[in-house]
Ligand SMILES: Nc1ncnc2c1ncn2[C@@H]1O[C@H](COP(=O)(O)OP(=O)(O)O)[C@@H](O)[C@H]1O
């Protein structure tokens with residue numbers, strides 16, 4: 001326990017000390033908020049409203065896209081924070097960790113929790129932009145979504161740890177992640193609905209863990225109960241897998257399971273890193 | 276060997292093409308300073324990393340403090356401290372933070388942490404800079420901090436892999452003072468590697484390693500005595516002529532040449548030198564008589580000097 005805490009705390013301390021990274025990590029989500037929230041919201045609304053039957057009330061695209069952009073921030077921050085494993089190897093510190101009696105599973109959990117915490121903090125900071133975007137979410141909904149953001153952060157950091165154990169160089173890691181992150185965002189429903197995709201793309205959407213993360217965040221943050229079915233449909237908030245409508249419970253369970261499996265992978269890779 | 280704290284049997288490590296360590300055997304006694312001396316690439320780091328659970332042996336067995344390195348990794352890890360050949364500090368953190376993390380990794384009791392940190396910082400004279408980030412430290416300070424960190428959890432054995440490599444001579448000799456001070460104070464077993472001959476001299480026993488083999492283990496004095504006799508080094512106005520004369524007229528000396536220096540190994544220089552000087556017609560430009568060093572031991576075993584080995 002102490003070991004997990006020590007590793008977690010070290011990564012957080014380093015995150016807050018690295019001003020350049022701190023500022024840099026906000027530029028992307030803010031840019032996306034500007035583009036999708038401001039510039040493109042009009043045309044997105046028209047496009048998406050095209051799917052809706054005549055006469056139904058339109059919806060606010062910014063309200064739709066904001067949780068998606070928070071999820072995107074979680075994805076990018078989690079994965080990039082997991083790169084600390086590679087940096088620790090390059091700078092030698094990983095040896096200090098590996099030669100100590102901390103159990104390998106504690107190392108994996110500590111690293112995962114560290115990256116997830118950093119990602120959640122980044123996500124929460126975006127909440128402060130809500131008033132400036134002309135949005136209003138229920139405060140309770142925002143409070144409820146935070147634990148889920150942390151869980152999603154764990155799953156996505158686990159993915160980052162997996163990449164880190166396979167790739168092993170920071171440049172390679174950055175390149176791979178940049179190539180992978182974009183499709184993971186575009187094919188998750190974060191920025192536009194993914195309900196009417198061609199069959200092969202639909203498969204990608206359904207195996208993409210970000211899809212379920214985004215879906216849960218939207219379901220918690222957007223007041224789905226009071227939105228008419230056709231609008232929900234147009235927003236893509238009626239995710240089905242193999243013809244079954246997925247429940248939020250199932251989605252949360254899936255993401256927790258995903259995180260657990262990845263922690264085992266990471267543990268295994270720390271075990272293999274030395275003897 | 277009454278009470279070995281480390282015992283290594285038939286330890287072998289083969290990388291893809293290289294046989295880095297070839298079935299070596301040795302024991303380290305509790306409380307001694309055990310030195311590994313050998314040129315770069317001899318297999319010293321590979322051996323140390325296997326003993327410290329950081330590298331999986333190809334074959335062979337290792338026990339430390341009664342624990343099997345293969346089966347009881349965590350117990351072994353808790354029993355040892357190691358200063359790796361390369362820097363393993365977190366330079367973005369302060370000295371204090373580095374030490375505190377180490378205490379937590381090794382489960383040093385909470386109420387003892389401050390006291391122990393203070394204690395080890397005092398040993399290596401870093402109390403004043405303990406709140407500074409490590410990136411502001413000089414090479415020697417970083418090394419001292421690593422040594423301090425290795426001591427925090429009171430290990431049974433402290434491993435030091437080339438602790439002075441890359442440091443200037445003055446810092447090197449200071450660092451050894453710290454290490455010896457520590458040894459006196461704590462009485463822990465130390466296992467060190469070096470490719471500097473003078474540094475190996477402080478060991479109670481030295482294992483000389485070359486190309487993955489241990490070619491001799493003994494106290495530095497015994498190793499040198501085993502060689503016996505004295506070493507005479509001389510330069511003359513014409514070494515070729517001198518060698519011819521030595522070949523013809525001088526007996527009882529082993530002759531070798533290195534650069535412009537002729538080396539003679541003799542039973543006793545007192546009996547040898549006066550007649551030798553009279554015998555030689557070529558004028559001598561430089562003459563030096565000395566006892567054998569560990570380098571001569573290495574030379575005798577391998578036919579090479581340590582410095583000549585591949586870097
Ligand atoms: N990871 C590795 N992969 C392949 N060969 C290695 C590796 N590490 C060391 N070697 C080789 O093993 C031999 C011993 O190296 P090392 O133990 O570092 O020697 P020393 O510490 O005595 O200088 C060298 O020939 C070196 O090139």
Ligand SMILES: [Mg+2]
Nearest residue numbers: 319320360437
């Ligand atoms: Mg070495």
